[in-house]
Amino acid sequence: xxxxxxxxxxxxxxxxxxxxxxxxxxxxxxxxxxxxxxxxxxxxxxxxxxxxxxxxxxxxxxxxxxxxxxxxxxxxxxxxxxxxxxxxxxxxxxxxxxxxxxxxxxxxxxxxxxxxxxxxxxxx
Numbered sequence: 001x002x003x004x005x006x007x008x009x010x011x012x013x014x015x016x017x018x019x020x021x022x023x024x025x026x027x028x029x030x031x032x033x034x035x036x037x038x039x040x041x042x043x044x045x046x047x048x049x050x051x052x053x054x055x056x057x058x059x060x061x062x063x064x065x066x067x068x069x070x071x072x073x074x075x076x077x078x079x080x081x082x083x084x085x086x087x088x089x090x091x092x093x094x095x096x097x098x099x100x101x102x103x104x105x106x107x108x109x110x111x112x113x114x115x116x117x118x119x120x121x122x123x124x
Contacts, residue, residue, distance in 0.1 A: 022114050035089070039112065042088035047071055048081045052090060055102045062103035 020032040043049050054068040069078050082102060085091045091102045
C-alpha cells in the first residue's frame, strides 16, 4: 500500500461518563437525576427505543442511518428521533460522505445497566 492510499480516520471524542452511581450507593444529585431523566425520557418513545436498540445491537458497534431507517416512520422523523437520542447523550454520530453512522457509547450502556441491575437486585 502506498503512502498516498493511506486513509486517516478521525479521532473519536472522549468516552462519555456513566450516567450515575448505582442506586444503593447514595442518593442521586440534582445534576445526576436531571441527566438520567433525560436519558429515560428519550427512551420512553417506542420509535426511539427501537432505534437505540438497532444501533446497540448492530454488528461492529455502529450503524449507518441507511441500515436503521426502516422503523415505520418517515426519514425526517427518524432523523428527529436520532437527534433526540444524541441530545440525551445516548448516541454519538459521525458523518462519512453522505451517510451518518451512529454508535452507543459503552459507558452509557454500562452506567444504565448498573443503575437498573442494582434496582432489580434490591427489589428481589
